Amino acid sequence: MKLSKECLSELSAYAYRFALLTLKNKEDAEDVMQEVIYTLLKTELEKTDNSALKAWTYKTTISKCLNLRRNSWFKKRIPLSEEEIFLFPDAEENTDDKIDIIEAFRKLPLKYSNIVYLYDVAGYSVKEISTILNIKESTVYTRLHRGHEKLRKDLKVCAYEI
DSSP, X not given: OOOXXXXXXXXXXXXXXXXXXXXXXXXXXXXXXXXXXXXXXXXXXXXXXXXXXXXXXXXXXXXXXXXXXXXXXXXXXOOOOGGGOOOOTTOOSOHHHHHHHHHHHHHSOHHHHHHHIIIIISOOOHHHHHHHHTOOHHHHHHHHHHHHHHHHHHHXXXXXXX
16 A cells, blocks of 8 residues: 555654653654554555544554553653643644643543544544444443543633533
8 A cells, every 4th residue: 555645644643643642751652653654554454545544543543552551661651741742733822721721631531531632633423433442432422521521620611612
């Protein structure tokens, strides 16, 4: 399968942002991104449209991040400072608001942050998220609702419009 440079760049950006959200460490996120792209290049996928590749990228990134988080040394890692995180490419230019949102995302448990990110930032539907994460749609709805509630609570209402 041949992929264009632009497509690889876009997929690596998706993988990096998602890994950064999950791992909270720039170097680990870069390693996971490289592993995902390497796996993509050596894997022959049947579907080559952008939405299928993007979904495959998120699913593979989640898997590699979870594998990395299972290691005992991972808990000793130091999280990123707010200046180094660029998870929300379309966020408003107000840096204080962006840092508040990122900080609230960092506080979310992983099972909520993955779903909220895929839904709100990546733009996936609940059905697509359930397929990517291999969980029931009702579970996605529940975690999405709970994640949004936790964000609202942390951001003290209306700073985060859902």
